[in-house]
Protein backbone atom coordinates (compact mmCIF):
# COMPACT_ATOMS: atom_id res chain seq x y z
CA UNK A 1 0.00 0.00 0.00
CA UNK A 2 1.25 3.43 -0.82
CA UNK A 3 -0.31 6.56 0.71
CA UNK A 4 -0.86 9.50 -1.64
CA UNK A 5 -2.48 12.93 -1.50
CA UNK A 6 -4.36 14.77 -4.24
CA UNK A 7 -2.70 17.97 -5.40
CA UNK A 8 -4.10 20.35 -8.02
CA UNK A 9 -0.81 21.82 -9.16
CA UNK A 10 1.36 24.89 -8.74
CA UNK A 11 -0.79 28.02 -8.67
CA UNK A 12 -3.99 25.97 -8.70
CA UNK A 13 -4.10 24.71 -5.10
CA UNK A 14 -4.27 26.27 -1.66
CA UNK A 15 -1.89 23.55 -0.52
CA UNK A 16 1.86 23.39 -1.18
CA UNK A 17 4.09 20.42 -1.87
CA UNK A 18 6.06 21.37 1.22
CA UNK A 19 2.94 20.90 3.33
CA UNK A 20 2.10 17.59 1.69
CA UNK A 21 5.59 16.30 2.29
CA UNK A 22 5.16 16.90 6.01
CA UNK A 23 2.10 14.64 6.34
CA UNK A 24 3.43 11.37 7.75
CA UNK A 25 3.49 8.47 5.32
CA UNK A 26 2.59 10.32 2.12
CA UNK A 27 4.77 9.09 -0.72
CA UNK A 28 3.28 10.74 -3.75
CA UNK A 29 0.86 13.26 -5.18
CA UNK A 30 -2.21 12.37 -7.21
CA UNK A 31 -2.20 14.94 -9.98
CA UNK A 32 -3.49 16.03 -13.38
CA UNK A 33 -2.99 18.74 -15.96
CA UNK A 34 -6.25 20.44 -15.08
CA UNK A 35 -5.90 23.16 -17.70
CA UNK A 36 -5.54 20.87 -20.73
CA UNK A 37 -8.94 20.70 -22.46
CA UNK A 38 -10.52 17.27 -22.47
CA UNK A 39 -9.58 15.38 -25.65
CA UNK A 40 -6.17 17.04 -26.10
CA UNK A 41 -2.85 15.24 -25.75
CA UNK A 42 -0.83 15.84 -22.56
CA UNK A 43 2.60 16.76 -23.83
CA UNK A 44 5.87 15.39 -22.52
CA UNK A 45 6.99 18.92 -21.58
CA UNK A 46 3.94 19.64 -19.45
CA UNK A 47 4.11 16.25 -17.74
CA UNK A 48 7.81 16.64 -17.02
CA UNK A 49 7.19 20.00 -15.39
CA UNK A 50 4.87 18.51 -12.73
CA UNK A 51 7.03 15.44 -12.24
CA UNK A 52 10.05 17.65 -11.49
CA UNK A 53 8.11 19.91 -9.14
CA UNK A 54 7.00 16.93 -7.06
CA UNK A 55 10.40 15.26 -7.23
CA UNK A 56 11.99 18.35 -5.67
CA UNK A 57 9.95 17.53 -2.55
CA UNK A 58 10.65 13.80 -2.63
CA UNK A 59 7.13 12.99 -3.82
CA UNK A 60 6.33 10.60 -6.66
CA UNK A 61 3.79 11.22 -9.43
CA UNK A 62 2.74 7.64 -10.15
CA UNK A 63 -1.02 8.25 -9.98
CA UNK A 64 -2.93 10.56 -12.29
CA UNK A 65 -6.50 11.62 -11.53
CA UNK A 66 -7.93 12.04 -14.06
CA UNK A 67 -7.34 11.93 -17.76
CA UNK A 68 -10.92 12.82 -18.57
CA UNK A 69 -12.87 11.19 -21.35
CA UNK A 70 -14.32 13.23 -24.19
CA UNK A 71 -18.12 13.08 -24.35
CA UNK A 72 -17.93 11.83 -27.96
CA UNK A 73 -16.29 8.64 -26.64
CA UNK A 74 -19.02 8.15 -24.04
CA UNK A 75 -21.68 8.84 -26.64
CA UNK A 76 -20.07 6.50 -29.17
CA UNK A 77 -20.01 9.15 -31.92
CA UNK A 78 -17.92 8.57 -35.06
CA UNK A 79 -15.53 11.29 -33.92
CA UNK A 80 -14.58 9.16 -30.89
CA UNK A 81 -11.68 7.49 -32.70
CA UNK A 82 -9.68 10.69 -32.95
CA UNK A 83 -10.11 11.30 -29.21
CA UNK A 84 -9.16 7.71 -28.42
CA UNK A 85 -5.95 8.13 -30.44
CA UNK A 86 -5.18 11.30 -28.45
CA UNK A 87 -5.83 9.40 -25.21
CA UNK A 88 -3.38 6.68 -26.26
CA UNK A 89 -0.76 9.32 -26.95
CA UNK A 90 -1.29 10.79 -23.49
CA UNK A 91 -0.88 7.33 -21.95
CA UNK A 92 2.39 6.78 -23.84
CA UNK A 93 3.66 10.14 -22.61
CA UNK A 94 2.65 9.40 -19.04
CA UNK A 95 4.29 5.98 -19.26
CA UNK A 96 7.61 7.65 -20.08
CA UNK A 97 7.55 9.28 -16.64
CA UNK A 98 6.70 6.16 -14.67
CA UNK A 99 2.99 6.82 -14.19
CA UNK A 100 1.42 3.57 -12.97
CA UNK A 101 -2.28 4.37 -12.53
CA UNK A 102 -4.66 6.54 -14.51
CA UNK A 103 -7.98 7.21 -12.82
CA UNK A 104 -10.90 8.22 -15.05
CA UNK A 105 -14.67 8.16 -15.01
CA UNK A 106 -17.41 7.43 -17.51
CA UNK A 107 -20.16 9.62 -16.07
CA UNK A 108 -22.23 11.37 -18.72
CA UNK A 109 -22.19 15.19 -18.66
CA UNK A 110 -21.56 15.67 -14.95
CA UNK A 111 -18.75 14.32 -12.87
CA UNK A 112 -19.50 14.19 -9.08
CA UNK A 113 -21.95 16.69 -7.70
CA UNK A 114 -23.46 17.93 -4.45
CA UNK A 115 -26.31 20.31 -3.65
CA UNK A 116 -24.21 22.19 -1.03
CA UNK A 117 -20.47 22.64 -1.05
CA UNK A 118 -20.10 24.22 2.38
CA UNK A 119 -22.92 22.88 4.54
CA UNK A 120 -22.43 23.80 8.17
CA UNK A 121 -22.11 20.93 10.64
CA UNK A 122 -22.82 20.90 14.38
CA UNK A 123 -19.22 21.57 15.35
CA UNK A 124 -18.96 24.62 13.07
CA UNK A 125 -16.98 22.89 10.34
CA UNK A 126 -18.47 22.70 6.83
CA UNK A 127 -18.69 19.83 4.37
CA UNK A 128 -20.03 18.67 1.02
CA UNK A 129 -23.69 17.73 1.25
CA UNK A 130 -26.18 15.94 -0.98
CA UNK A 131 -29.78 16.89 -0.27
CA UNK A 132 -31.98 14.24 -1.87
CA UNK A 133 -35.12 16.42 -1.73
CA UNK A 134 -33.49 19.57 -3.02
CA UNK A 135 -32.02 17.75 -5.99
CA UNK A 136 -35.48 16.81 -7.23
CA UNK A 137 -36.37 20.47 -7.64
CA UNK A 138 -33.18 21.47 -9.47
CA UNK A 139 -32.67 21.62 -13.22
CA UNK A 140 -29.27 20.61 -14.65
CA UNK A 141 -28.59 24.30 -15.37
CA UNK A 142 -29.27 25.16 -11.75
CA UNK A 143 -26.94 22.39 -10.58
CA UNK A 144 -24.13 23.80 -12.69
CA UNK A 145 -24.83 27.37 -11.55
CA UNK A 146 -24.90 26.27 -7.93
CA UNK A 147 -21.62 24.34 -8.19
CA UNK A 148 -19.87 27.14 -10.05
CA UNK A 149 -21.10 30.00 -7.88
CA UNK A 150 -20.34 28.29 -4.59
CA UNK A 151 -16.88 26.97 -5.24
CA UNK A 152 -15.22 30.07 -3.75
CA UNK A 153 -13.37 30.70 -7.02
CA UNK A 154 -11.60 27.34 -6.96
CA UNK A 155 -11.94 25.24 -10.09
CA UNK A 156 -13.77 21.99 -9.44
CA UNK A 157 -12.36 18.68 -10.66
CA UNK A 158 -14.36 17.20 -13.50
CA UNK A 159 -16.36 20.36 -14.14
CA UNK A 160 -14.72 21.44 -17.38
CA UNK A 161 -16.23 24.70 -18.65
CA UNK A 162 -16.26 23.46 -22.29
CA UNK A 163 -18.58 20.63 -21.38
CA UNK A 164 -20.89 22.70 -19.22
CA UNK A 165 -21.45 25.32 -21.92
CA UNK A 166 -22.90 22.57 -24.05
CA UNK A 167 -25.42 21.23 -21.57
CA UNK A 168 -28.57 21.24 -23.69
CA UNK A 169 -26.97 19.58 -26.71
CA UNK A 170 -25.42 16.90 -24.50
CA UNK A 171 -28.65 16.13 -22.69
CA UNK A 172 -30.38 15.77 -26.06
CA UNK A 173 -27.72 13.40 -27.31
CA UNK A 174 -27.89 11.22 -24.17
CA UNK A 175 -31.66 10.82 -24.54
CA UNK A 176 -30.96 7.96 -26.93
CA UNK A 177 -28.21 6.27 -24.91
CA UNK A 178 -29.26 3.40 -22.65
CA UNK A 179 -27.06 1.98 -19.88
CA UNK A 180 -26.34 -1.05 -22.09
CA UNK A 181 -25.16 1.26 -24.88
CA UNK A 182 -23.04 3.31 -22.50
CA UNK A 183 -21.36 0.08 -21.37
CA UNK A 184 -20.78 -0.85 -25.01
CA UNK A 185 -19.12 2.51 -25.55
CA UNK A 186 -16.95 1.99 -22.47
CA UNK A 187 -16.02 -1.48 -23.70
CA UNK A 188 -15.07 -0.10 -27.12
CA UNK A 189 -12.86 2.50 -25.42
CA UNK A 190 -11.20 -0.02 -23.07
CA UNK A 191 -10.50 -2.52 -25.87
CA UNK A 192 -8.58 0.22 -27.65
CA UNK A 193 -6.86 1.67 -24.60
CA UNK A 194 -5.93 -1.34 -22.45
CA UNK A 195 -3.27 -2.79 -24.80
CA UNK A 196 -1.53 0.60 -24.87
CA UNK A 197 -1.84 0.93 -21.10
CA UNK A 198 -0.37 -2.57 -20.67
CA UNK A 199 2.57 -1.80 -22.96
CA UNK A 200 3.31 1.30 -20.91
CA UNK A 201 2.96 -0.29 -17.45
CA UNK A 202 -0.22 1.64 -16.65
CA UNK A 203 -3.39 0.45 -14.95
CA UNK A 204 -6.60 2.21 -15.88
CA UNK A 205 -8.83 2.65 -12.82
CA UNK A 206 -12.42 3.67 -13.42
CA UNK A 207 -14.02 5.84 -10.75
CA UNK A 208 -17.54 4.92 -9.63
CA UNK A 209 -20.46 7.22 -10.34
CA UNK A 210 -20.95 9.85 -7.70
CA UNK A 211 -23.70 9.74 -6.50
CA UNK A 212 -24.13 6.07 -7.46
CA UNK A 213 -27.53 6.38 -9.09
CA UNK A 214 -28.99 7.96 -12.18
CA UNK A 215 -29.53 11.71 -12.05
CA UNK A 216 -31.66 13.76 -14.47
CA UNK A 217 -32.41 10.58 -16.41
CA UNK A 218 -28.78 10.15 -17.48
CA UNK A 219 -27.44 6.60 -17.79
CA UNK A 220 -24.95 5.51 -15.08
CA UNK A 221 -22.97 2.28 -15.25
CA UNK A 222 -20.58 2.15 -12.26
CA UNK A 223 -23.02 2.21 -9.36
CA UNK A 224 -22.74 -1.13 -7.58
CA UNK A 225 -21.08 -4.55 -7.41
CA UNK A 226 -22.87 -5.93 -10.44
CA UNK A 227 -21.91 -2.94 -12.59
CA UNK A 228 -18.28 -3.30 -11.52
CA UNK A 229 -18.33 -7.01 -12.30
CA UNK A 230 -19.82 -6.29 -15.74
CA UNK A 231 -17.20 -3.76 -16.68
CA UNK A 232 -14.29 -5.84 -15.43
CA UNK A 233 -15.64 -8.84 -17.35
CA UNK A 234 -16.15 -6.77 -20.48
CA UNK A 235 -12.41 -6.43 -21.09
CA UNK A 236 -10.14 -9.04 -19.60
CA UNK A 237 -6.94 -7.08 -19.09
CA UNK A 238 -4.85 -6.43 -15.98
CA UNK A 239 -5.01 -2.79 -17.03
CA UNK A 240 -8.78 -2.71 -16.74
CA UNK A 241 -9.18 -1.83 -13.06
CA UNK A 242 -11.27 0.04 -10.54
CA UNK A 243 -10.74 3.07 -8.34
CA UNK A 244 -12.45 1.85 -5.20
CA UNK A 245 -14.13 5.00 -3.86
CA UNK A 246 -15.84 4.33 -0.54
CA UNK A 247 -17.53 7.72 -0.53
CA UNK A 248 -19.05 7.41 -4.00
CA UNK A 249 -20.22 3.81 -3.64
CA UNK A 250 -21.21 4.67 -0.07
CA UNK A 251 -23.78 7.14 -1.43
CA UNK A 252 -26.08 4.11 -1.69
CA UNK A 253 -26.56 2.23 1.58
CA UNK A 254 -27.38 -0.95 -0.35
CA UNK A 255 -23.77 -1.20 -1.49
CA UNK A 256 -21.87 -3.60 0.77
CA UNK A 257 -18.52 -1.83 0.68
CA UNK A 258 -16.53 -4.46 2.56
CA UNK A 259 -17.77 -7.13 0.17
CA UNK A 260 -16.97 -4.99 -2.89
CA UNK A 261 -13.45 -4.25 -1.57
CA UNK A 262 -12.88 -7.94 -0.81
CA UNK A 263 -14.23 -9.22 -4.10
CA UNK A 264 -12.23 -6.94 -6.34
CA UNK A 265 -9.00 -6.27 -4.41
CA UNK A 266 -6.79 -7.69 -7.15
CA UNK A 267 -8.44 -5.33 -9.66
CA UNK A 268 -8.15 -2.23 -7.46
CA UNK A 269 -4.95 -0.32 -8.18
CA UNK A 270 -6.19 2.81 -6.43
CA UNK A 271 -8.50 3.49 -3.48
CA UNK A 272 -10.21 6.71 -2.33
CA UNK A 273 -11.30 6.33 1.24
CA UNK A 274 -13.74 8.65 2.96
CA UNK A 275 -16.84 8.54 5.10
CA UNK A 276 -20.38 9.79 4.49
CA UNK A 277 -23.21 10.06 6.97
CA UNK A 278 -26.71 9.18 5.76
CA UNK A 279 -29.87 10.81 7.08
CA UNK A 280 -32.35 8.12 6.01
CA UNK A 281 -34.05 10.04 3.20
CA UNK A 282 -31.28 9.61 0.62
CA UNK A 283 -29.46 12.74 1.81
CA UNK A 284 -25.89 12.47 3.03
CA UNK A 285 -23.02 14.62 4.25
CA UNK A 286 -19.29 13.98 4.03
CA UNK A 287 -17.95 13.59 7.55
CA UNK A 288 -14.53 12.97 9.05
CA UNK A 289 -12.90 9.68 8.07
CA UNK A 290 -13.66 8.13 11.45
CA UNK A 291 -16.07 5.16 11.45
CA UNK A 292 -18.13 6.53 14.31
CA UNK A 293 -18.82 9.80 12.47
CA UNK A 294 -20.52 8.31 9.42
CA UNK A 295 -22.17 5.33 7.77
CA UNK A 296 -19.16 3.82 5.97
CA UNK A 297 -17.23 0.93 7.60
CA UNK A 298 -13.81 2.48 6.96
CA UNK A 299 -11.85 0.11 9.22
CA UNK A 300 -13.66 -2.90 7.76
CA UNK A 301 -12.73 -1.76 4.26
CA UNK A 302 -9.09 -1.33 5.25
CA UNK A 303 -9.15 -4.79 6.80
CA UNK A 304 -10.66 -6.29 3.64
CA UNK A 305 -8.04 -4.63 1.44
CA UNK A 306 -5.20 -5.64 3.74
CA UNK A 307 -6.29 -9.26 4.13
CA UNK A 308 -6.67 -9.65 0.38
CA UNK A 309 -3.19 -8.38 -0.38
CA UNK A 310 -3.96 -4.85 -1.61
CA UNK A 311 -0.74 -3.37 -2.99
CA UNK A 312 -2.07 -0.30 -4.77
CA UNK A 313 -2.22 3.38 -4.00
CA UNK A 314 -4.60 4.90 -1.51
CA UNK A 315 -5.61 8.44 -0.69
CA UNK A 316 -7.87 10.11 1.82
CA UNK A 317 -10.76 11.59 -0.06
CA UNK A 318 -12.83 14.71 0.50
CA UNK A 319 -12.49 16.16 3.95
CA UNK A 320 -14.48 18.73 5.87
CA UNK A 321 -13.34 22.34 5.98
CA UNK A 322 -12.02 22.87 9.49
CA UNK A 323 -10.00 25.37 11.53
CA UNK A 324 -11.19 28.19 9.22
CA UNK A 325 -9.22 26.88 6.29
CA UNK A 326 -9.93 28.53 2.94
CA UNK A 327 -9.67 25.83 0.32
CA UNK A 328 -11.17 24.06 -2.66
CA UNK A 329 -14.44 22.35 -1.63
CA UNK A 330 -13.57 18.97 -0.13
CA UNK A 331 -9.86 19.41 -0.70
CA UNK A 332 -8.44 21.22 2.30
CA UNK A 333 -5.22 20.23 3.98
CA UNK A 334 -6.24 19.70 7.58
CA UNK A 335 -9.09 17.22 7.49
CA UNK A 336 -7.49 15.18 4.73
CA UNK A 337 -4.23 15.06 6.70
CA UNK A 338 -6.24 13.77 9.67
CA UNK A 339 -7.73 11.25 7.25
CA UNK A 340 -4.25 10.06 6.26
CA UNK A 341 -3.39 9.44 9.90
CA UNK A 342 -6.63 7.58 10.53
CA UNK A 343 -6.15 5.35 7.49
CA UNK A 344 -2.52 4.65 8.37
CA UNK A 345 -3.55 3.83 11.93
CA UNK A 346 -6.12 1.37 10.64
CA UNK A 347 -3.60 -0.17 8.22
CA UNK A 348 -0.82 -0.42 10.81
CA UNK A 349 -3.21 -2.17 13.18
CA UNK A 350 -3.77 -4.82 10.51
CA UNK A 351 -0.01 -5.25 10.16
CA UNK A 352 0.31 -5.67 13.92
CA UNK A 353 -2.53 -8.19 14.10
CA UNK A 354 -0.91 -10.25 11.38
CA UNK A 355 2.45 -10.22 13.17
CA UNK A 356 0.79 -11.28 16.40
CA UNK A 357 -1.12 -14.05 14.67
CA UNK A 358 2.18 -15.27 13.19
CA UNK A 359 3.81 -15.36 16.64
CA UNK A 360 0.87 -17.23 18.13
CA UNK A 361 1.21 -19.85 15.40
CA UNK A 362 4.94 -20.23 16.07
CA UNK A 363 4.21 -20.80 19.75
CA UNK A 364 1.69 -23.55 19.11
Ligand code: DNO
Pocket residue numbers: 065066103104105111112157158207318330
Ligand atom coordinates in the same frame (compact mmCIF):
# COMPACT_ATOMS: atom_id res chain seq x y z
C1 DNO B 1 -14.23 14.67 -6.94
C2 DNO B 1 -13.56 13.52 -7.51
C3 DNO B 1 -13.94 13.25 -8.93
C4 DNO B 1 -12.99 12.22 -9.49
C5 DNO B 1 -13.33 11.80 -10.88
C6 DNO B 1 -12.42 10.70 -11.33
O1 DNO B 1 -13.82 15.17 -5.96
O2 DNO B 1 -13.71 12.40 -6.73
O3 DNO B 1 -13.89 14.40 -9.69
O4 DNO B 1 -11.70 12.76 -9.50
O5 DNO B 1 -14.62 11.39 -10.98
O6 DNO B 1 -12.41 10.63 -12.71
